[in-house]
Amino acid sequence: xxxxNVNKEAKNENKEVKNENKEVETxxxxxxxxxxxxxxxxxxxxxxxxxxxKVKVTINGKEHIIERGKQQKVSKAVYDMLVISGFVVxx
Numbered sequence: 001x002x003x004x005n006v007n008k009e010a011k012n013e014n015k016e017v018k019n020e021n022k023e024v025e026t027x028x029x030x031x032x033x034x035x036x037x038x039x040x041x042x043x044x045x046x047x048x049x050x051x052x053x054k055v056k057v058t059i060n061g062k063e064h065i066i067e068r069g070k071q072q073k074v075s076k077a078v079y080d081m082l083v084i085s086g087f088v089v090x091x
Contacts, residue, residue, distance in 0.1 A: 037075075037076045038073045038075055039079040040073055041066065041072060041074055041079060041088050042069070043067075043068045043082070044068065045069045052068070053068050053069070055067075055082070057082065059077050059078065064078050
């Protein structure tokens with residue numbers, strides 16, 4: 001019974017986070033004005049494992065660390081991996 005309540009709370013948090021995911025375009029000087037698409041994501045804290053406060057995403061050997069419970073900008077590729085793995089619900 002308690003596990004059911006935890007699952008419902010986690011689903012409610014995911015719905016709230018879904019509304020916070022916004023697409024942002026930024027320009028990086030290194031890319032000489034090329035537009036790089038980024039997203040703002042907030043991964044909810046895991047109620048079953050509250051000490052797990054970071055999510056690691058590795059793409060082509062480069063590691064990206066996303067903290068749970070905070071809004072952060074991530075690249076489109078990292079966002080896509082988070083959607084595939086189920087950490088973020090796509091709009």
